Amino acid sequence: MISVLAQERLLGAALGSALVGIIILENKRNIYETISENNAKFGNQSQVDKPILKSHSHFEIAHLWNKAVDKTFGSLIESLSSRGW
Incomplete structure (x- = not known):
């Protein structure tokens, strides 16, 4: 039970x-x-004639993504690399 x-x-x-x-x-x-x-x-x-991602090349999108990641995590990466990680 x-x-x-x-x-x-x-x-x-x-x-x-x-x-x-x-x-x-x-x-x-x-x-x-x-x-x-x-x-x-x-x-x-x-209201949208064409997809948003088609207006940019894939290289431009990748470059923008890399810039955003570098800007966001740049200080963390610098501090970890200065400690030898």
């Missing part, structure tokens, strides 16, 4: 899962309703 504590935990997990599932489904339903209302209001016009 399962102990009372284990039964309470199982019941709590089941009720919590059901509650979270209901909340997620309601949020999804609201999101889909909002999207369909906006599509009906503004039509199915796409």
Whole structure:
């Protein structure tokens, strides 16, 4: 026989899962309703003609990424390399 504590935990997990599932489904339903209302209001016009990443070459994106990482972690890298790590 399962102990009372284990039964309470199982019941709590089941009720919590059901509650979270209901909340997620309601949020999804609201999101889909909002999207369909906006599509009906503004039509199915796409506001973006081309993908954002296609406007830059891959080398430019990699260069920007490397600059951002260097700027963010530059002082940490310098301190670790000065200690011989």
